[in-house]
Amino acid sequence: MPHTSPGFRPDPAALAAAPLLAGLDPPALHDVAAAGHTTRLAKDATLFEQGAPATALHLVLHGRLKVLQTTSEGQQTVLRFAGPNEPAGVLALLGPGQAYPATVVAVVDSVLLSWEGAALRGVVERHPAIMANAMRAMSGRTQDVHARLREIGTERVERRLAMTLLRLMRQAGVREPDGTVRIDFPLARQDLAEMVGTTLPTASRILSAWEAQGILAEAGRRQVLVRDPHALVRIAEG
Amino acid sequence: MPHTSPGFRPDPAALAAAPLLAGLDPPALHDVAAAGHTTRLAKDATLFEQGAPATALHLVLHGRLKVLQTTSEGQQTVLRFAGPNEPAGVLALLGPGQAYPATVVAVVDSVLLSWEGAALRGVVERHPAIMANAMRAMSGRTQDVHARLREIGTERVERRLAMTLLRLMRQAGVREPDGTVRIDFPLARQDLAEMVGTTLPTASRILSAWEAQGILAEAGRRQVLVRDPHALVRIAEG
DNA sequence: CGATTAATTGAGTTATGTCAAAGACCGTGG
DNA sequence: CCACGGTCTTTGACATAACTCAATTAATCG
Numbered sequence: 277m278p279h280t281s282p283g284f285r286p287d288p289a290a291l292a293a294a295p296l297l298a299g300l301d302p303p304a305l306h307d308v309a310a311a312g313h314t315t316r317l318a319k320d321a322t323l324f325e326q327g328a329p330a331t332a333l334h335l336v337l338h339g340r341l342k343v344l345q346t347t348s349e350g351q352q353t354v355l356r357f358a359g360p361n362e363p364a365g366v367l368a369l370l371g372p373g374q375a376y377p378a379t380v381v382a383v384v385d386s387v388l389l390s391w392e393g394a395a396l397r398g399v400v401e402r403h404p405a406i407m408a409n410a411m412r413a414m415s416g417r418t419q420d421v422h423a424r425l426r427e428i429g430t431e432r433v434e435r436r437l438a439m440t441l442l443r444l445m446r447q448a449g450v451r452e453p454d455g456t457v458r459i460d461f462p463l464a465r466q467d468l469a470e471m472v473g474t475t476l477p478t479a480s481r482i483l484s485a486w487e488a489q490g491i492l493a494e495a496g497r498r499q500v501l502v503r504d505p506h507a508l509v510r511i512a513e514g
Numbered sequence: 515m516p517h518t519s520p521g522f523r524p525d526p527a528a529l530a531a532a533p534l535l536a537g538l539d540p541p542a543l544h545d546v547a548a549a550g551h552t553t554r555l556a557k558d559a560t561l562f563e564q565g566a567p568a569t570a571l572h573l574v575l576h577g578r579l580k581v582l583q584t585t586s587e588g589q590q591t592v593l594r595f596a597g598p599n600e601p602a603g604v605l606a607l608l609g610p611g612q613a614y615p616a617t618v619v620a621v622v623d624s625v626l627l628s629w630e631g632a633a634l635r636g637v638v639e640r641h642p643a644i645m646a647n648a649m650r651a652m653s654g655r656t657q658d659v660h661a662r663l664r665e666i667g668t669e670r671v672e673r674r675l676a677m678t679l680l681r682l683m684r685q686a687g688v689r690e691p692d693g694t695v696r697i698d699f700p701l702a703r704q705d706l707a708e709m710v711g712t713t714l715p716t717a718s719r720i721l722s723a724w725e726a727q728g729i730l731a732e733a734g735r736r737q738v739l740v741r742d743p744h745a746l747v748r749i750a751e752g
Numbered sequence: 753c754g755a756t757t758a759a760t761t762g763a764g765t766t767a768t769g770t771c772a773a774a775g776a777c778c779g780t781g782g
Numbered sequence: 783c784c785a786c787g788g789t790c791t792t793t794g795a796c797a798t799a800a801c802t803c804a805a806t807t808a809a810t811c812g
Contacts, residue, residue, distance in 0.1 A: 345660060345661075345664050347664065347668065351664075351668045353660075353663060353664040353667055353668065355660055355663070366653075367653055369649070370646065370649060370650055370653065374653075377653075377656075377657045377660065378660070404642070407645060407646065407649065408608065408645065410649065411607070411608060411645070411648065411649045411652065412608055414649065414652050414653060414656060415604075415605055415608065415612075415615075415652060417656060418615075418652060418655060418656045418659065419615045421656065421659045421660060421663060422583060422591075422593055422615065422616070422659060423583075424663060425591060425593070425659060425662060425663055425666065425711070426583050426585065426589075426591040428663065428666050428667060428711060429591055429666060429708070429710075429711025429712070430585065430589050430591065430711070432799070432800085433799080433800070434799095464758070464759090465758075465759065465760095466758080466759095470667070472667075473663070473666060473667025473668070474667070474800075474801090475800080475801060475802080476758095476759085477759095477760085477761080477800090477801080477802085477803095478799090478800060478801075480758095480759060480760060480761085481760085481761080481800095483759095484759090484760065484761085496809070496810085497757085497758050497759065497808085497809055497810075498758080670767070670768085671767080671768070672767095702789095702790070702791090703790075703791065703792095704790080704791095712768075712769085713768080713769060713770080714790095714791085715768090715769080715770085715771095715791095715792085715793080716767090716768060716769070718791060718792060718793085719792085719793080721791095722791090722792065722793085734777070734778085735776085735777060735778080735789080735790050735791070736790075
């Protein structure tokens, strides 16, 4: 249940950090910010559902979104997580008639900047760089997925899990006072298993072993704390 | 070793069938055709290598290209095949400084229409619809890869192989006089194995079993002949 | 503190990978 | 035209990573 707050105005200057809006000058950013509206999304709330018409483009300001696909039999795959300054729903840029290929839910309370309908079309028209930026984002994502496709087909679970953790650290790692690195959003074993293309028990076993070896630290549920990143690199590289 | 033949002029009208050039009127197609040059690529010749700077955009006129990724240890993954009216190297649209994320080789003698450098930039500038079309192509590809990622993580080899064959039939299937459907380019067991994320022996075993059951017909090497597509559908759907 | 959801762990099974050798096909050159 | 050599493909035997099913323990929230 997304909730729109017309009162909230994001800081246009902060938007400059978003790759989607790269190359826009301050007045342009101001225009873009004014054309959008803020969406507040509570933890576990769904932004849009796979198969629904792609009407809105979103930019994460705060929080974290989970992008996933579901099969007809209910099996899920986590495609990626999107954090601050990352877009969701770029497909909407291609105009109406497109269907969202994935479901997006918030894993923590999140705030987004959203554009839809005429406002969206106006923004892209006035600032065509956005289209190229979106394409760049998509291209990067495609490459990422290609890499994962290769991994999943050629590497075993342990290695893939190490690579996935390293990627998540780069994307959302924060240094704790004691030197460990925390992945700063709730990440269940099940999520990790789905990202890696394995089952929960297998993922859990490997992570337990790593805790025993001191590579990971005990954290609560849905939490991951990496104590020895270098060990993960060694595992990832075989 | 691509070979350019400035003498050859493709038929602008035929280009209308390419999704990359959708929405362009005849004069525009003429302009686009004139700006490009024809590239002839012999079987097994490489169009461009993974990691090389993305300088050219290509459109397949005749033939078939194989798009693949190679790991540092030499393991390969076949990402897709591109046939007539499909583009290769769309990344070049994003301007110089990009590196091709995959290697592209011809699996049969092929003819491409290619744009590079200033000509490429001019064409996109004069016909901005191409950029949106390229994005659409990329979006479709991303969805395809996402679907494969889900399959490879959740389905077993037999099912994945059936789905892959069905996809290839849709993409490059031709009806033979005897009613079977031939995938109309050389496709080694090894290629199939790489597309499916398995090993050659496993793929070979499954295909042999299908031949024994009459689902496939004996074809020469690097050839696939489907006798009973419906059986594949049944396997794919479990 | 009880109820609920997440995580761990065990035991048994099997799909799939690995290693290896033999067989079939095809283009090439004598 | 046939024989040769290099690919590609098939097939076997074996090892094992990973899945499945299932029960237990641990965390978190109301």
